[in-house]
Every structure is written in C-alpha cells, then in structure tokens.
Amino acid sequence: MAESIERFIKEREELNNIVLEKGGKTIKRFFNLDTNAYKDGAFPAKIKESLGLVASMVLRCDDCINYHLLQSRKEGVSDEEMDEIFSIALVVGGSIVIPHLRRAYAIWEELKTIQY
Amino acid sequence: MAESIERFIKEREELNNIVLEKGGKTIKRFFNLDTNAYKDGAFPAKIKESLGLVASMVLRCDDCINYHLLQSRKEGVSDEEMDEIFSIALVVGGSIVIPHLRRAYAIWEELKTIQY
Amino acid sequence: MAESIERFIKEREELNNIVLEKGGKTIKRFFNLDTNAYKDGAFPAKIKESLGLVASMVLRCDDCINYHLLQSRKEGVSDEEMDEIFSIALVVGGSIVIPHLRRAYAIWEELKTIQY
Amino acid sequence: MAESIERFIKEREELNNIVLEKGGKTIKRFFNLDTNAYKDGAFPAKIKESLGLVASMVLRCDDCINYHLLQSRKEGVSDEEMDEIFSIALVVGGSIVIPHLRRAYAIWEELKTIQY
Amino acid sequence: MAESIERFIKEREELNNIVLEKGGKTIKRFFNLDTNAYKDGAFPAKIKESLGLVASMVLRCDDCINYHLLQSRKEGVSDEEMDEIFSIALVVGGSIVIPHLRRAYAIWEELKTIQY
Amino acid sequence: MAESIERFIKEREELNNIVLEKGGKTIKRFFNLDTNAYKDGAFPAKIKESLGLVASMVLRCDDCINYHLLQSRKEGVSDEEMDEIFSIALVVGGSIVIPHLRRAYAIWEELKTIQY
Numbered sequence: 095m096a097e098s099i100e101r102f103i104k105e106r107e108e109l110n111n112i113v114l115e116k117g118g119k120t121i122k123r124f125f126n127l128d129t130n131a132y133k134d135g136a137f138p139a140k141i142k143e144s145l146g147l148v149a150s151m152v153l154r155c156d157d158c159i160n161y162h163l164l165q166s167r168k169e170g171v172s173d174e175e176m177d178e179i180f181s182i183a184l185v186v187g188g189s190i191v192i193p194h195l196r197r198a199y200a201i202w203e204e205l206k207t208i209q210y
Numbered sequence: 211m212a213e214s215i216e217r218f219i220k221e222r223e224e225l226n227n228i229v230l231e232k233g234g235k236t237i238k239r240f241f242n243l244d245t246n247a248y249k250d251g252a253f254p255a256k257i258k259e260s261l262g263l264v265a266s267m268v269l270r271c272d273d274c275i276n277y278h279l280l281q282s283r284k285e286g287v288s289d290e291e292m293d294e295i296f297s298i299a300l301v302v303g304g305s306i307v308i309p310h311l312r313r314a315y316a317i318w319e320e321l322k323t324i325q326y
Numbered sequence: 327m328a329e330s331i332e333r334f335i336k337e338r339e340e341l342n343n344i345v346l347e348k349g350g351k352t353i354k355r356f357f358n359l360d361t362n363a364y365k366d367g368a369f370p371a372k373i374k375e376s377l378g379l380v381a382s383m384v385l386r387c388d389d390c391i392n393y394h395l396l397q398s399r400k401e402g403v404s405d406e407e408m409d410e411i412f413s414i415a416l417v418v419g420g421s422i423v424i425p426h427l428r429r430a431y432a433i434w435e436e437l438k439t440i441q442y
Numbered sequence: 443m444a445e446s447i448e449r450f451i452k453e454r455e456e457l458n459n460i461v462l463e464k465g466g467k468t469i470k471r472f473f474n475l476d477t478n479a480y481k482d483g484a485f486p487a488k489i490k491e492s493l494g495l496v497a498s499m500v501l502r503c504d505d506c507i508n509y510h511l512l513q514s515r516k517e518g519v520s521d522e523e524m525d526e527i528f529s530i531a532l533v534v535g536g537s538i539v540i541p542h543l544r545r546a547y548a549i550w551e552e553l554k555t556i557q558y
Numbered sequence: 559m560a561e562s563i564e565r566f567i568k569e570r571e572e573l574n575n576i577v578l579e580k581g582g583k584t585i586k587r588f589f590n591l592d593t594n595a596y597k598d599g600a601f602p603a604k605i606k607e608s609l610g611l612v613a614s615m616v617l618r619c620d621d622c623i624n625y626h627l628l629q630s631r632k633e634g635v636s637d638e639e640m641d642e643i644f645s646i647a648l649v650v651g652g653s654i655v656i657p658h659l660r661r662a663y664a665i666w667e668e669l670k671t672i673q674y
Numbered sequence: 675m676a677e678s679i680e681r682f683i684k685e686r687e688e689l690n691n692i693v694l695e696k697g698g699k700t701i702k703r704f705f706n707l708d709t710n711a712y713k714d715g716a717f718p719a720k721i722k723e724s725l726g727l728v729a730s731m732v733l734r735c736d737d738c739i740n741y742h743l744l745q746s747r748k749e750g751v752s753d754e755e756m757d758e759i760f761s762i763a764l765v766v767g768g769s770i771v772i773p774h775l776r777r778a779y780a781i782w783e784e785l786k787t788i789q790y
Contacts, residue, residue, distance in 0.1 A: 109660035116637075116663055120645035120711055127707070128653045131417045131700055136406035141373060142414060145380045149418045150654065152381045152536075154271070155618070157657035158418075173232075174368035181236035182374060185363045186381045186390075188500075188536025189244045190266065193273035196225035199232055236363055243359070247352055247533045252522035257489060258530060261496045265534045268497045268768075270619070274534075289580075290484035297584035298490060301479045302497045302506075304732075304768025305592045306614065309621035312573035315580055341544035348521075348547055352529035360537045382538065384652075386735070387502070389541035405696075413700035420616075420652025421708045422730065425737035428689035431696055457776035464753075464779055468595055468761035475591070476769045479584055498770065503734070505773035595765045600754035605721060606762060612725045613732045613766045622766075638716035646722060649711045650729045650738075 099204050102160050132165070140169035144179050151183035154194050160201055167205040176202055215320050218276050248281070256285035260295050267299035270310050276317055283321045292318055331436050334392050364397070372401035376411050383415035386426050392433055399437045408434060447552050450508050480513070488517035492527050499531035502542050508549055515553045524550055563668050566624050596629070604633035608643050615647035618658050624665055631669040640666055679784050682740050712745070720749035724759050731763035734774050740781055747785040756782055 113121060132142045143165045150158035166176065180198065184191050229237060248258045259281045266274035282292065296314065300307050345353060364374045375397045382390035398408065412430065416423050461469060480490045491513045498506035514524065528546065532539050577585060596606045607629045614622035630640065644662065648655050693701060712722045723745045730738035746756065760778065764771050 106660070109664055112663045112667065113660055116641070116667070118638075118641040118645060120707060121641070121648060121659075123703070123707055124645075124648050124653075125656075127700060127703055128417050128656075131410075131414050135410050136404060137376075137410050141376070142410065144369075144373070144377060145411060145414045146418065148377045149380050149384045149414065152385055152538075153418070153654050155654045155657060158654055172368060174234075177232070177234040177237070178363075178367050178369050178374065179377060181234065181240075181363050182377045182381065184237060184240050184536070185360050186378065186385070186537050188532070188539070189240075189534050190269050190271045190274055190500075191536070192241075192244070193271060195237075196222070196229055199228045200225055203228065203232070236359060239355070239359055243352060243355055244533050247526075247530050251526050252520060253492075253526050257492070258526065260485075260489070260493060261527060261530045262534065264493045265496050265500045265530065268501055268770075269534070288484060290582075293580070293582040293585070294479075294483050294485050294490065295493065297582060297588075298479050298493045298497065300585060300588050300768070301476050302494065302501070302769050304764070304771070305588075305766050306617045306619045306622055306732075307768070308589075308592070309619060311585075312570070312577055315576045316573055319576065319580070338544070341548055344547045344551065345544055348525070348551070350522075350525045350529065353525070353532060353543075356529075356532050356537075357540075360540075384654075385538050387538045387541060390538055406698075409696070409698040409701070413698060413704075416652070416701060416704050418653050420648070420655070421650050421704075422616075422733045422735045422738055423652070424705075424708070425735060427701075428686070428693055431692045432689055435692065435696070454776070457780055460779045460783065461776055464757070464783070466754075466757040466761060468591060469757070469764060469775075471587070471591055472761075472764050472769075473772075475584060475587055476772070501770050503770045503773060506770055592765050595758075595762050599758050600752060601724075601758050605724070606758065608717075608721070608725060609728045609759065609762045610766065612729050613762065616729045617732055617766070636716060642711075642715050642717050642722065643725065645711050646725045646729065649708050650726065650733070 099160065099164065099201055099208065102157070103164070106157070106161070138169075140166070140171060143169050144171065144175070148179050148183050148186075151180070151191055151194055151198070152187035154187070154191065156194060156197060159194060159198050163198060163201050163205060167202075215276065215280065215317055215324065218273070219280070222273070222277070254285075256282070256287060259285050260287065260291070264295050264299050264302075267296070267307055267310060267314070268303035270303070270307060272310060272313060275310060275314050279314060279317050279321060283318075331392065331396065331433055331440065334389070335396070338389070338393070370401075372398070372403060375401050376403065376407070380411050380415050380418075383412070383423055383426055383430070384419035386419070386423065388426060388429060391426060391430050395430060395433050395437060399434075405434075447508065447512065447549060447556065450505070451512070454505070454509070486517075488514070488519060491517050492519065492523070496527050496531050496534075499528070499539055499542055499546070500535035502535070502539060504542060504545060507542060507546055511546060511549050511553060515550075563624065563628065563665055563672065566621070567628070570621070570625070602633075604630070604635060607633050608635065608639070612643050612647050612650075615644070615655055615658060615662070616651035618651070618655065620658060620661060623658060623662050627662060627665050627669060631666075637666075679740065679744065679781055679788065682737070683744070686737070686741070718749075720746070720751060723749050724751060724755070728759050728763050728766075731760070731771055731774055731778070732767035734767070734771060736774060736777060739774055739778050743778060743781050743785060747782075753782075 143162050147162035150162055180195055259278050263278035266278055296311055375394050379394035382394055412427055491510050495510035498510055528543055607626055611626035614626055644659055723742050727742035730742055760775055
C-alpha cells in the first residue's frame, strides 16, 4: 500500500548521499539553508511546511510536493487544511497543476497508512 | 501497441476518482470550470482543444498534453494541423519543449491505432 | 510616500472593472472562485494570504505579490512572519526571486505608512 | 486613447532593428522561423494567432500578448472568440494570469479604436 | 551500471526518428538551429554545453539535462567545473532544482563508467 | 544615453539596502551564497557570469539579465561571445525570450558607452 512513498524516501536518501559526498561548499550551504528555513520560528514548522507545499505545487515539482506532504503529515496538518492548501495551489497555478494535485491526493491518503 | 495511452487513461480516471471523492467545493468547481471551457462556443471544441494543447506544450505538462492529444484526435484534428500546433509550441517554448514534442509525436501515432 | 501602492490599487480596480464588464461566464466564475479561496476556513484568512503570497513570489508575479502583501497587512501578518514567508520564497525559488523580493520589502515598508 | 499600443509598436520596431543589425545567424534564422510559423497553412493565420496568444498568456509575456492581440485584431478575431481564448488561458494558467488578462482586455478595447 | 544513461540515449534516438520522419519544415529547421547553436565558435563547444546545461537545469528539464551532461562529458568538463555549473543552477533556480540536481550528480558519476 | 542602466544600478542599490537592513538570517546568507557563486574558481568569473546570464534569460528576469550584462561587460565578454550566449538562450527558451533579448541587445550597446 504505502510502497510508493517509501520508495520515494529511500531513493531521495540515496541520491542525497551522492550530492553531499560530491557537492562543494555552495551546494552544502544551500542544503543547510533549505533545512533551516522550515524550522519553528515566528510561524510554527507546520505552517512553514504548508508554505513550502503550496510553492512546490504551483512550481509543479512532484518530488518537492511528496517531501512537504510527508513533513505536513508529521506536523499534523488536517484533511481540511490540506484541502485548502490544494485549493489555493489549484486556483493560483491553474489546471496544469491538476496532474500533480491528483498524485498529491493519492500520496496524502497513502501517508495515513504509515506509522512513524 | 496502444498500451501507453490506455494506461494513461485508466490511471487518470482512478486518480480523478480520489480527487472528486476527497476534494472540497473549490476543487470540484474548478474541475467543472475546466470541463466547460473546452465545449463548443464561438470556437468549435476542436479549436479549443488545439488551444489547450498548445498551452500544455509550452508549459511542459505531459499529462495535460496526452489528454488534449486524445481529445484532438476525437475532434478530428488532422496530421497537418497537428504539425502546425507542434511547430508553434516549439517556436514559442524553445528547445526545452523538445522532450515533450518527441513523446507527443509518438502518442499521436499511437492514437491512430485505437478505435473509440 | 505611499503613492506606489495607491496607484497599484487604483489601476487594479479600473482594469478589474473592464474585465468584469467584458468577461464572460468562465472569467466571472474564476474570479469568484479566486475570491472565495482566501476566506476563513480550516486555516484563518491570514494563513491563506501567506500561502497566496509565497505562491505569487515563487511564480514571480509582482501584481499578485502586491495584492497579497496588502491583504497580509490587513490580516495582521507581523514583520517576523513576513521575513519567514520571504525566506521560504527565496530558498524555494532561488535568486531569480530577488528582484521581486526587493520590491516586496519596499512595498511592505510602504504599507506601514497607510491607514485603512 | 490608442497611445499605449502605438508606443508598444514603435518601441518594438526600434529594438527589433538593433537585434537584426547586431544579431548573428542563429538569431536571424530564429526570427525567420518565428515569422513563418504564423502564416496560413492547414490552419488559417487567424487560428495560428489564437494559438500564439494563448501560449503567450499562460507563459505570461506581456509583449508577446500585445503582439498577438494586434495580429488577432487584424485577422478578424471576434469579441466572443477572444473571450474564449482568454478563458482557456485563465483556466490553464490560473490566477497568476489575471494581471496579464486585465491588461489584455484593456489593450483589446484600445485596438478597436485604431484604423489600419 | 551505466544502464540508465544508455536507455536514455536509445529512447531519445527512437523518438527523434519519429519526429524527423513526421515533422514538417518548421520542426526540422528548429532541430537544425538547435544542433548548430552548440558548435565551436567564439566560445568552444565545451562552454556552450555548459551554457545549455545550466539553462536546462533552471528550467528543470531532465531529458535536456541528461543530454547536456553527456555532451559535457565528451567535451571534457571536469568535476570541479561541473560542481560550479550545478552551484550556479541551484542558486539561480532555488530548491526546486534539487530533485534534478540529485539525478544529475548520479548521471554524472554514471557517465564516468562509460567508454565512447 | 547610458541613463537606463545607471538608473537600474541606483534603484537596485537602494532596494538592496532595504533588504539587507530588514532581512533576517536566511535572506542574508542567501545573498552571500549568491555573491560567492560567481567568483573565480575552476571556471573564471567571466564564464560564471555567462552561465548566470543564460540562466536569467531563459527564466526571463530582466533585472537579473541587466545585472549579468553589466558584470559580463566588466569581465570582458566580447560581442561575438555575447551573441552566442543570446543565441543559446533564444534556442533553449524560445520566442518568449525575444522581448528580453531585444532589451538585452539595447543594454549591451548602452554599456559600451559607460566608463567604470
């Protein structure tokens, strides 16, 4: 059932290892900046993940969407909240977001079957 | 032969079912708006599908391209007309459209082998 | 001081009047859908404006950014929260977001000088 | 009244002269390819301009939109047809297309006041 | 080991054959223009491939990235140079480039195992 | 004559001052990363500016293009080399790059009239 998200997590980790082994200073610093941007601050991490998710959806990046869906699940985003994030992404980005929206709904359902 | 387009249609339908089951009011209304935009009007549906296709190509959305290719076939777009849609998409969008153009030509040929 | 945002509001209104006078059913329904997407729901309007803002920034749409900055100001987004929205937009969207970020910081300061 | 479109045409011509004076073989050949793509073929020039316009709108290029609006006017696109092109562009591209849509409606009205 | 890049080359060739068999004059001329743009000139082909690669990365086109990685390898781009191309692509394009960056690092390593 | 580029430089500096005064840690670190990415390394600064320029052109960011044109001029990019950068940007990004290309040619000519 939860195969596709687990395969995604595994592949992401393997490829990240190559990047962090081979990548130079700019790459490593960027990855650091990226990680820190989603930590609790004036906004809690949950809202920041929602911001990262809506940005990923309008830019139509499936891997980025999957990652922020996973983090959103961990941070306790509810179904109703997720539907509102999806709605704003769809209205802002238009029908070209739909293929990503379809996959996002399926991944979101799948995430409910996983224990952390 | 026509396996790839049929798998696309089946997956699209399955995922659409999840969206329409789980999605709220904004999502459903958007899907409605999207469907209605391509119906016969001042322009016939055939031309509207061509407009949707060229938009999908320059935005580089494979699923959107496949769907509008399928509809264009049903609406009777000819090979010569399709070549002109492809040409405008390529000139407007540039060489980054080429990977999508390659797949679109292959799907277009495949669609000729299917009966509706 | 606050001239540029007031000119933006005035021009936006004038042009919206043309769209709503001339635009057909699809255009009007879309505008409706767009307005409703940012109303209080599972997320308060303030968070929804933040979602709309980050989406507008990564898609690099100055008019959309200005509008959501204005709404964010009305909904009480703080300077610290705004800095976090800007940071996520910059990290997700990269240095091509910087010209829009520069203008957004200036508009945000300008908005503090206006009474509603 | 028709000042903004006439200024656009003049500036476009002046800048095109620089490009064609300074640009090398690839630039010149591309410009040639671009011009030929919109000539009468299996589709009449009018439909090709509509295809170019919808592509320009979803890619949010104001200069490209202005140019294709001008050509569409010359080719006899009706108000009803233009509304359908605008509707498809808005549905496909989402609310980030709206600022361009607003300006496009205004230019389209302005074009009606010009004699060729 | 080097399976994924070889499968990419084979599929690309097969699909290109369809395009060149079915495509009209505009398509063929564009392909020609595209090929010529990367030949030795004021800049050597190696630098031109680097330009094509960075453009492909910020536009997030995996097939384009793979092709320019392959050509860059043939033209003798070093690991240090590749890391700088990747760094600029990441800084300009932002974190949405990361999924493509991950795959690009893996393909770049894979290319070292192939003889031409 | 050289007014437009000088106004660009002045406005950019004024707005950057606001960003660096108001912006938090993530913003400042990103600006730092951005500056460092274009310094001499395995590739000389001149080539890195060319990479930044082509990326800015295909992403259609006028401010980014102006900045890299200015830096390219300082690093000694020749007219022939600039024409090749422009050609690759045009072929990769398509005709929607043309409005930016037109302005870039004009700015490039203007830059020749300025002493540093």
